[in-house]
Amino acid sequence: VSRFEGVPMAPPDPILGVSEAFKADKNDLKLNLGVGAYRTEELQPYVLNVVKKAEKLMLEKGDNKEYLPIEGLAAFNKATAELLLGADNPVIKQGLVATIQSLSGTGSLRLAAAFIQRYFPEAKVIISSPTWGNHKNIFNDARVPWSEYRYYDPKTVGLDFEGMIADIEAAPEGSFVLLHGCAHNPTGIDPTPEQWEKIADVIQEKKHMPFFDVAYQGFASGSLDEDAFSVRLFVKRGMEVFVAQSYSKNLGLYSERIGAINVVCSAPDIADRVKSQLKRLARPMYSNPPIHGARIVANVVGDPTMFGEWKQEMEEMAGRIKNVRQKLYDSLSAKDQSGKDWSFILRQIGMFSYTGLNKAQSDNMTDKWHVYMTKDGRISLAGLSLAKCDYLADAIIDSFH
Ligand SMILES: Cc1ncc(COP(=O)(O)O)c(CN[C@](O)(C(=O)O)[C@@H](O)C(=O)O)c1O
DSSP: OOTTTTOOOOOOOTTHHHHHHHHHOOOTTOEEOSSOOOBOTTSOBOOOHHHHHHHHHHHHHTOOOOOOOTTOOHHHHHHHHHHHHOTTOHHHHTTOEEEEEEEHHHHHHHHHHHHHHHHOTTOOEEEEESOOHHHHHHHHHTTOOEEEEEOEETTTTEEOHHHHHHHHHHSOTTOEEEEESSSOTTTOOOOOHHHHHHHHHHHHHTTOEEEEEESOTTTSSSOHHHHTHHHHHHHHTTOOEEEEEEOTTTSOOGGGOEEEEEEEOSSHHHHHHHHHHHHHHHHHHHSSOOHHHHHHHHHHHHSHHHHHHHHHHHHHHHHHHHHHHHHHHHHHHHHOOSOOOOTHHHHOOSSEEEOOOOHHHHHHHHHHHOEEOOTTSEEEGGGOOGGGHHHHHHHHHHHHO
8 A cells, every 4th residue: 555545635726726727628718817927918928028138148148057056146136126125225235135036926935934933933924814825825834823914895895904904903013914015916906105104104013024025016007116115115114124026927937936035124234144044944945046037137127228128018018907907897887787886996906806706606707608717706807808808797797696
């Protein structure tokens, strides 16, 4: 008898499992609005032109494939901290930022969770309700206890700001508060600048540690600086901050697994010590990160022409999603006779729209209409074309009523 007799079949991943089901569907009406992956109007994956340009240059340069240091490619780490905080941010000049290149956003979050587990064993993380499905897995597997703070208000299809503040206030002093830097996943609802100020107030009062997950910088509004507003606000207040970054969406480097964990500390020697312990955790986890994606980011950001082209392409991607939002709203408003207010679709930002469809209704979207989405009612607008908005509107109206 096999030693693996006791190993049960794992359930499909709530997000990536949707893509598997989509692939298996033979109906040509099928639409994949599950995983947050950008598609063109022709519903094709998109490799940014500036990425192709950088890769061509890299190939001509004939770089070697030597191991990177544990902390990753220096040119990337410099570029990523500057993109996040602004190249002229004093914390960079003062050596207060510990940056480790890691395996995209997920790997960066996991490395930070391992650090929290080792150095703050009593602390817990509080995460938004709802949040990205994988956040709970990451903290569970890193053995970091978590609980939820109120975030989404189904009544207003908006932010439950009072509930959020109350729950952050009520958390034990010194908790880690996981915040989405911009383009909250799955709700697409972000705090206003005034609300970010208040969130920073309560976190400072309670001596909590802000922990930003920045997976969509530049992709939400089209502007790298605008999308970094929340992080830069907290740093400007002199707070110590964790920030995980990803280039999966904004540079389309999904499978290159390129991201970073940044820890803004209050003194240079502290940053050095924190960085040394993050390296010590990374070495037995994956030793050192993959070089290709790091070189692409470093080359694109390091060349003013390519950097400009990247910003242009980011605006185009964000723009296409905004157009699709508007068209979906128009289709729903025109077709739905129930008088339901669909304006939440226009108020939400980033890749996703949180429709409010429950599990049974989401199942109907898939079973009857071949529209693939996550069971929490989230649809990825990045997978929607203008041409398909009418069809999707029919499916949503049919599923709601
Ligand atoms: C808030 C958030 N944080 C981190 C990540 C990790 O991304 P990566 O490891 O590729 O850098 C995602 C991606 N989430 C998805 O877009 C999604 O929610 O569909 C999808 O890529 C995923 O992995 O689930 C995310 O939405």
